[in-house]
Amino acid sequence: VPATTDATCSKGRTAKNAACCKWFDVLDDIQVNLFDGGECGEETHESLRLTFHDAIGFSLSALVEGKFGGGGADGSIMAFSEIETNFHANNGVDEIVEAQRPFAIKHGVSFGDFIQFAGAVGVSNCVGGPRLQFLAGRSNNSQVAPDLTVPEPSDSPNKIFLRMLDAGFTPNEVVALLASHSVAAQDHVDESIPGTPFDSTPGTFDTQFFAETMLKGTLFPGDGPNDGEVLSPLHGEFRLQSDAAIARHPLTSCEWQSFVTDHDTMIKKFTAAMAKLSTLGHIPALLTDCSEVIPTPKPPKVKKATLPAGKTNKDIEGACGATPFPTLATDPGPATSVAPVPPS
Numbered sequence: 001v002p003a004t005t006d007a008t009c010s011k012g013r014t015a016k017n018a019a020c021c022k023w024f025d026v027l028d029d030i031q032v033n034l035f036d037g038g039e040c041g042e043e044t045h046e047s048l049r050l051t052f053h054d055a056i057g058f059s060l061s062a063l064v065e066g067k068f069g070g071g072g073a074d075g076s077i078m079a080f081s082e083i084e085t086n087f088h089a090n091n092g093v094d095e096i097v098e099a100q101r102p103f104a105i106k107h108g109v110s111f112g113d114f115i116q117f118a119g120a121v122g123v124s125n126c127v128g129g130p131r132l133q134f135l136a137g138r139s140n141n142s143q144v145a146p147d148l149t150v151p152e153p154s155d156s157p158n159k160i161f162l163r164m165l166d167a168g169f170t171p172n173e174v175v176a177l178l179a180s181h182s183v184a185a186q187d188h189v190d191e192s193i194p195g196t197p198f199d200s201t202p203g204t205f206d207t208q209f210f211a212e213t214m215l216k217g218t219l220f221p222g223d224g225p226n227d228g229e230v231l232s233p234l235h236g237e238f239r240l241q242s243d244a245a246i247a248r249h250p251l252t253s254c255e256w257q258s259f260v261t262d263h264d265t266m267i268k269k270f271t272a273a274m275a276k277l278s279t280l281g282h283i284p285a286l287l288t289d290c291s292e293v294i295p296t297p298k299p300p301k302v303k304k305a306t307l308p309a310g311k312t313n314k315d316i317e318g319a320c321g322a323t324p325f326p327t328l329a330t331d332p333g334p335a336t337s338v339a340p341v342p343p344s
């Protein structure tokens with residue numbers, strides 16, 4: 001029985017704050033009409049990526065120098081899409097920006113709120129996924145973010161770490177955020193093979209990504225090498241240079257490896273880092289907590305990380321000096337070949 005102070009929303013749902021009710025209607029709409037009935041597919045992946053590309057337009061060093069460093073998670077990537085989606089690192093995000101925009105306008109919510117909401121709802125559709133916090137109330141006024149705030153896969157780990165520190169994230173928090181690459185595929189680093197995922201399970205928010213990135217690279221899945229691409233261990237799988245290098249960097253290799261066998265901690269740290277990312281440029285206490293609108297993800301029990309068929313622990317390039325790489329079971333069958341994420 002809901003507390004009597006709760007507001008009653010559509011379809012008998014309740015919210016602590018009446019201002020959250022409209023988000024249930026946005027939820028119903030986007031699950032059917034943006035996410036194809038609640039899938040963890042291409043639109044979900046793109047929506048999660050967009051939360052980052054909007055929010056990371058934020059620079060503390062620019063602000064302390066008295067310059068405008070971007071408004072963070074302010075929707076500027078949608079309000080000024082004709083400028084920001086032309087930034088090199090934003091290649092391809094124009095599609096999801098255009099797909100999302102009509103929903104934000106139709107429901108009368110700010111672009112900044114909508115982008116973070118869609119990312120949180122989307123990733124809740126992924127088996128094993130997190131239930132992210134969602135705070136509402138970002139203003140719809142924004143300014144163009146400066147260029148070069150979004151990391152590139154060809155950037156060195158040090159360059160990425162410094163950029164992310166300038167937005168308030170430690171290197172270990174970058175590792176946590178990269179759990180997102182467990183439900184991800186590339187379209188534009190190698191345009192000859194769109195939909196090529198970063199792990200063998202792009203529909204599941206599991207720890208496979210952290211295991212598979214440690215396998216020795218042996219092949220290019222398409223016409224590589226491309227800028228920002230390094231050798232991948234599996235046919236049909238793509239490896240970003242930045243993921244490979246952060247996985248092996250002395251500052252982050254042990255954090256990376258620790259997620260291979262610890263889904264719960266990975267989810268906890270990803271959720272905490274996403275709470276920071278989604279409120280960059282805002283004072284969280286001034287926003288309204290509408291997290292109760294975000295669905296609870298499907299059964300969180302995902303299978304333990306395994307090595308894809310054909311691989312053994314000998315193929316792992318252990319990089320954490322302090323701790324040996326965990327011994328993982330190998331999937332049975334012929335060598336794994338990963339299928340592309342279908343376009344929708």
Ligand code: HEM
Binds near residue numbers: 178228
């Ligand atoms: C820190 C450095 C990062 C770099 C260099 C990076 C780079 C990339 C690149 C190059 C792609 C492929 C885009 C394409 O060709 O279509 C990609 C995809 C993706 N990224 Fe990242 N990323 C980073 C961090 C993040 C973060 C923090 C998030 C979210 C919190 C994120 C979420 C995603 C998702 C979900 C996709 C898949 C999009 C899809 O499947 O359509 N990335 N990333």
Ligand SMILES: [Ca+2]
Binds near residue numbers: 183199200206208
């Ligand atoms: Ca996965």
Ligand SMILES: [Mn+2]
Binds near residue numbers: 046186
């Ligand atoms: Mn894509």
